[in-house]
Amino acid sequence: xxxxxxxxxxxxxxxxxxxxxxxxxxxxxxxxxxxxxxxxxxxxxxxxxxxxxxxxxxxxxxxxxxxxxxxxxxxxxxxxxxxxxxxxxxxxxxxxxxxxxxxxxxxxxxxxxxxxxxxxxxxxxxxxxxxxxxxxxxxxxxxxxxxxxxxxxxxxxxxxxxxxxxxxxxxxxxxxxxxxxxxxxxxxxxxxxxxxxxxxxxxxxxxxxxxxxxxxxxxxxxxxxxxxxxxxxxxxxxxxxxxxxxxxxxxxxxxxxxxxxxxxxxxxxxxxxxxxxxxxxxxxxxxxxxxxxxxx
Amino acid sequence: xxxxxxxxxxxxxxxxxxxxxxxxxxxxxxxxxxxxxxxxxxxxxxxxxxxxxxxxxxxxxxxxxxxxxxxxxxxxxxxxxxxxxxxxxxxxxxxxxxxxxxxxxxxxxxxxxxxxxxxxxxxxxxxxxxxxxxxxxxxxxxxxxxxxxxxxxxxxxxxxxxxxxxxxxxxxxxxxxxxxxxxxxxxxxxxxxxxxxxxxxxxxxxxxxxxxxxxxxxxxxxxxxxxxxxxxxxxxxxxxxxxxxxxxxxxxxxxxxxxxxxxxxxxxxxxxxxxxxxxxxxxxxxxxxxxxxxxxxxxxxxxxxxxxxxxxxxxxxxxxxxxxxxxxxxxx
Numbered sequence: 001x002x003x004x005x006x007x008x009x010x011x012x013x014x015x016x017x018x019x020x021x022x023x024x025x026x027x028x029x030x031x032x033x034x035x036x037x038x039x040x041x042x043x044x045x046x047x048x049x050x051x052x053x054x055x056x057x058x059x060x061x062x063x064x065x066x067x068x069x070x071x072x073x074x075x076x077x078x079x080x081x082x083x084x085x086x087x088x089x090x091x092x093x094x095x096x097x098x099x100x101x102x103x104x105x106x107x108x109x110x111x112x113x114x115x116x117x118x119x120x121x122x123x124x125x126x127x128x129x130x131x132x133x134x135x136x137x138x139x140x141x142x143x144x145x146x147x148x149x150x151x152x153x154x155x156x157x158x159x160x161x162x163x164x165x166x167x168x169x170x171x172x173x174x175x176x177x178x179x180x181x182x183x184x185x186x187x188x189x190x191x192x193x194x195x196x197x198x199x200x201x202x203x204x205x206x207x208x209x210x211x212x213x214x215x216x217x218x219x220x221x222x223x224x225x226x227x228x229x230x231x232x233x234x235x236x237x238x239x240x241x242x243x244x245x246x247x248x249x250x251x252x253x254x255x256x257x258x259x260x261x262x263x264x265x266x267x268x269x270x271x272x273x274x275x276x277x278x279x280x281x282x283x284x285x286x287x288x289x290x291x292x293x294x295x296x
Numbered sequence: 297x298x299x300x301x302x303x304x305x306x307x308x309x310x311x312x313x314x315x316x317x318x319x320x321x322x323x324x325x326x327x328x329x330x331x332x333x334x335x336x337x338x339x340x341x342x343x344x345x346x347x348x349x350x351x352x353x354x355x356x357x358x359x360x361x362x363x364x365x366x367x368x369x370x371x372x373x374x375x376x377x378x379x380x381x382x383x384x385x386x387x388x389x390x391x392x393x394x395x396x397x398x399x400x401x402x403x404x405x406x407x408x409x410x411x412x413x414x415x416x417x418x419x420x421x422x423x424x425x426x427x428x429x430x431x432x433x434x435x436x437x438x439x440x441x442x443x444x445x446x447x448x449x450x451x452x453x454x455x456x457x458x459x460x461x462x463x464x465x466x467x468x469x470x471x472x473x474x475x476x477x478x479x480x481x482x483x484x485x486x487x488x489x490x491x492x493x494x495x496x497x498x499x500x501x502x503x504x505x506x507x508x509x510x511x512x513x514x515x516x517x518x519x520x521x522x523x524x525x526x527x528x529x530x531x532x533x534x535x536x537x538x539x540x541x542x543x544x545x546x547x548x549x550x551x552x553x554x555x556x557x558x559x560x561x562x563x564x565x566x567x568x569x570x571x572x573x574x575x576x577x578x579x580x581x582x583x584x585x586x587x588x589x590x591x592x593x594x595x596x597x598x599x600x601x602x603x604x605x606x607x608x609x610x611x612x613x614x615x616x617x618x619x620x621x622x623x624x625x626x627x628x
Binding site for chain 1: 410
């Protein structure tokens with residue numbers, strides 16, 4: 001101990017000096033990396049800033065309740081598009097949630113590592129990596145061509161294909177996180193497997209399942225490409241007919257983004273603000289509902 | 297002989313337990329529920345597989361119908377003319393690969409750097425988590441909103457830079473045309489923003505999985521932080537990082553709206569970053585809503601090509617990820 005701290009040379013060698021080549025390289029790389037990391041966040045802030053600046057002046061009750069304006073009109077809102085997005089997403093949820101959730105229950109509880117569950121998991125991964133426009137192409141092939149018209153129903157089918165894999169994979173993970181002690185206790189008390197699943201497994205895993213569902217639905221609400229091929233757009237209110245084209249926020253943004261009319265472009269910004277606000281709200285809610293165990 | 301003998305006490309027991317409110321065997325209804333539940337779960341799980349099979353089958357069937365009529369010229373022709381019934385997707389295929397490669401170059405580099413910043417203790421743990429969630433928000437913003445932002449914010453901002461590049465470096469093929477508005481460069485930039493969260497999340501996962509004792513050993517030998525990163529963390533996590541890049545590439549290939557709005561929808565391919573181009577997904581989005589019967593057939597073929605390319609890239613990415621995970625076991 002004495003010997004180590006005696007000489008001035010030994011003491012100096014433990015201090016980091018910027019003149020040293022290795023220290024300098026280390027500090028410089030740190031600065032560059034943090035700079036790049038921050039610059040990766042710039043687009044996000046720019047997008048959010050522009051949404052507020054260009055979208056908020058139009059925010060009013062009329063915006064949310066009036067029909068989309070035609071070419072050259074100076075008034076009107078996005079009411080039918082908001083309602084349309086809600087209708088199509090609900091339709092898609094109705095079709096996809098039973099499929100995704102039951103498949104997840106099978107994977108987590110019944111399938112174990114059977115041949116079927118390997119194939120199901122593979123199919124889920126492939127579906128979740130598939131470009132969203134291909135879901136639109138498929139829905140076009142089976143619903144639009146067959147029924148002879150673009151329709152809200154076809155839009156629901158397209159979005160459902162995108163929701164299924166997300167819900168299935170996240171719900172399976174949530175179900176697997178339930179401690180096996182709880183499952184064994186239920187079975188030991190004489191519960192059938194189905195009783196154990198519905199009364200113990202699902203309620204315990206509910207927060208995780210809900211997170212996945214909310215993330216999947218909010219992503220579906222922002223999907224544009226599949227709707228362009230299926231639901232198209234409508235300048236009128238949804239009147240209960242699922243076999244006709246329907247408006248949506250996403251397609252409205254796309255249609256009006258290239259419009260030569262200032263007012264329509266402004267509406268596109270306002271619709272983006274509403275859409276992003278909805279999506280972010282869902283995302284934050286989803287993160288509040290569960291905190292992943294690794295982050296406790 | 298043995299059966300009735302053993303059955304006697306069991307049925308006697310169940311007789312007793314049927315009267316007990318605490319323990320009794322499942323009644324008929326509960327048994328039926330059990331069976332129905334299991335078969336529903338099994339059937340719907342199979343339904344997910346059928347869904348994928350249906351998508352692939354339907355696209356292949358529709359494409360197959362018109363593949364014969366279009367012939368091989370479909371893949372090599374560069375004219376898309378619905379009135380003249382000439383459909384070629386070569387510029388779209390090349391454009392898809394070109395924009396995605398550029399996006400990978402920019403977004404991949406930034407994503408891996410961000411993953412390093414978020415995994416190697418540069419920030420306090422709390423700040424790390426906050427920044428990780430903010431990066432994930434980048435992925436939550438719908439692609440059509442990025443398209444709108446690209447048209448009204450990014451392209452005007454790029455214009456002076458692009459004009460300067462064309463003026464000074466116009467002799468390079470990369471800058472040989474003027475930026476007339478939409479083009480390869482704005483499209484690739486927006487694409488790179490969109491794949492950044494994917495690359496960051498997966499690459500970070502790979503870096504976090506590197507056993508801490510490996511880094512600790514290097515620190516103990518007197519290495520600086522970046523020496524540890526370059527010589528221990530990155531080589532050990534290279535499988536995960538490579539997988540992240542491939543999966544990010546797969547994402548870029550299929551991304552549609554931002555490209556449909558920003559790439560220019562011109563069926564001509566040029567190396568210039570400032571010229572307009574086209575991609576498979578943008579072709580589908582721009583032409584499907586108004587296509588006639590013959591054009592729909594051609595678009596189905598384009599969809600099949602897109603499906604095959606993305607399937608191949610995603611399969612490669614998953615394979616690399618699986619090998620990377622296996623490679624790490626035993627190090628811990």
